[in-house]
Amino acid sequence: MNVLVLGSGGREHAISWKIAQSSQIDKLFIAPGNAGTAALGTNIDLSVDDFEGIRDFALENKIDFIMVGPEGPLVNGIADFFAADSSLSHITIIGPNKEAAQLEGSKDFSKAFMKKYNIPTAKYCTVTKDNLEEGYDFLDSQKAPYVLKADGLAAGKGVLILDDLNEAKAELKSMITDGKFGDASAKVVIEQFLDGVELSVFIVTDGQSFKILPEAKDYKRIGEGDTGLNTGGMGAISPVPFAKPGFMDKVLNQVIIPTIKGLKKEEIDYRGFIFFGLINVKNDPYVIEYNCRLGDPETEVVMPRLKSDILELFEGIGTQTLSERDVEFDERVATGVMMVSGGYPGSYEKEKNINGLNTVYESLVFHAGTKKDGPNTVTAGGRVLCVTSLHRKQEKALEKTYENLEKISFDKSYYRKDIGYDLAEVE
Ligand code: AMP
Ligand code: GLY
Numbered sequence: 001m002n003v004l005v006l007g008s009g010g011r012e013h014a015i016s017w018k019i020a021q022s023s024q025i026d027k028l029f030i031a032p033g034n035a036g037t038a039a040l041g042t043n044i045d046l047s048v049d050d051f052e053g054i055r056d057f058a059l060e061n062k063i064d065f066i067m068v069g070p071e072g073p074l075v076n077g078i079a080d081f082f083a084a085d086s087s088l089s090h091i092t093i094i095g096p097n098k099e100a101a102q103l104e105g106s107k108d109f110s111k112a113f114m115k116k117y118n119i120p121t122a123k124y125c126t127v128t129k130d131n132l133e134e135g136y137d138f139l140d141s142q143k144a145p146y147v148l149k150a151d152g153l154a155a156g157k158g159v160l161i162l163d164d165l166n167e168a169k170a171e172l173k174s175m176i177t178d179g180k181f182g183d184a185s186a187k188v189v190i191e192q193f194l195d196g197v198e199l200s201v202f203i204v205t206d207g208q209s210f211k212i213l214p215e216a217k218d219y220k221r222i223g224e225g226d227t228g229l230n231t232g233g234m235g236a237i238s239p240v241p242f243a244k245p246g247f248m249d250k251v252l253n254q255v256i257i258p259t260i261k262g263l264k265k266e267e268i269d270y271r272g273f274i275f276f277g278l279i280n281v282k283n284d285p286y287v288i289e290y291n292c293r294l295g296d297p298e299t300e301v302v303m304p305r306l307k308s309d310i311l312e313l314f315e316g317i318g319t320q321t322l323s324e325r326d327v328e329f330d331e332r333v334a335t336g337v338m339m340v341s342g343g344y345p346g347s348y349e350k351e352k353n354i355n356g357l358n359t360v361y362e363s364l365v366f367h368a369g370t371k372k373d374g375p376n377t378v379t380a381g382g383r384v385l386c387v388t389s390l391h392r393k394q395e396k397a398l399e400k401t402y403e404n405l406e407k408i409s410f411d412k413s414y415y416r417k418d419i420g421y422d423l424a425e426v427e
Helices: 009-018 051-060 069-074 078-083 099-103 107-116 129-141 166-179 245-265 299-305 310-318 396-409 421-427
Strands: 002-007 028-031 065-068 091-096 122-129 147-152 159-162 190-191 197-205 210-212 221-223 227-230 237-238 272-281 283-290 333-341 364-367 370-373 376-377 385-391
Touching: 002 009, 002 051, 009 028, 009 299, 009 310, 009 364, 009 385, 028 051, 051 078, 065 310, 069 078, 069 099, 069 210, 078 091, 078 099, 091 272, 091 310, 099 107, 099 283, 107 122, 107 190, 107 283, 122 129, 129 166, 129 190, 147 166, 159 166, 197 245, 197 310, 210 245, 237 283, 237 299, 237 364, 245 272, 245 283, 299 333, 299 364, 299 385, 385 396
Parallel strands: 002 028, 002 065, 065 091
Antiparallel strands: 122 190, 147 159, 147 190, 197 210, 197 272, 221 227, 237 333, 272 283, 333 385, 364 385, 370 376
């Protein structure tokens, strides 16, 4: 099998690492990839949004599967682009079509879907320039803090959580009438604020059946103790100690099954991964968001726990035989901590030499913003790499991760030293 992975983050490195272990892999390509993926396959200088370029490359290189890492190409219809061309029908896109990707691409779409299928989620009101007054009234009916979400994709920045009612009203107006997040905020979803602990649950589906993957907890804030600005994610732990069987049964019966049934009822053909961003409110799961892809850094702890051959799952999606495939997990805890460039998520410097990568022992290093510069590996982004360790005990896995992080260095590097400790206390 020949596989092309689209993307360049830690998620794509972890997926490529898993694909490279398959007994069925012949050639692995990553577009555009990073210094980590270059060691597993061939990096291709192609943008994830260049559908024509991807098509030409896939045909020339006899690609069987295209695994789409980020949401952008899915929401923009890469699966539809391939489906429309009969010369590409032998290639399976791992990721949903444009209609199905709206679960992530439009907050209004996903909220209406959840409401229709009784999937637990925060109360909401969708506002455009035509019903601003209704939006103000909904805000008046809520207690602080106020949650405003741009309807469309906004590079993870389209959600505002505000304490002051008047500020929330002003921001609502600015999102809608001044295009604060461009076209993405011409429509805004206002939500009831839910108070609880978040976790990420993943499934893979072929449109008929589904398999649940290991769940994970992501640490989104830059600062220790979950303080400071939101980031793409500073670390992740899998499994999640509070996701006990009783809670996960509710996730299955109240969230996952109704989602799959709802998609079928709507005749939405979803083939790929679904990421349920959940919040645990007093031991009940609520959906904060759907994503049409895997999470980052969650994938850096989920892939190391997946024992089954990932190409088996891809084949299951391609031939709609997922129900016949096995999904087995490693029982051990995986802990991943991100090392980032100083200043991230604000401005930061790049092209810093990364030292100590070869000294890492008993842990995995998944590259994110890295590239090769001659013989050196240098930084090329805000989130630079993720060190993941496995151990039966979470504290031991964390110990290994932190020991190895100390061996890696670059100018102005930063990582959180408290990943997972809050969960250890819950145990
Ligand atoms: P989203 O892009 O919808 O995942 O929102 C980004 C982040 O905002 C989430 O990960 C939560 O931390 C927070 N958030 C979103 N919606 C709510 C809500 N209704 N109540 C509380 N926090 C929320
Ligand atoms: N870690 C959250 C995300 O991938 O959206």
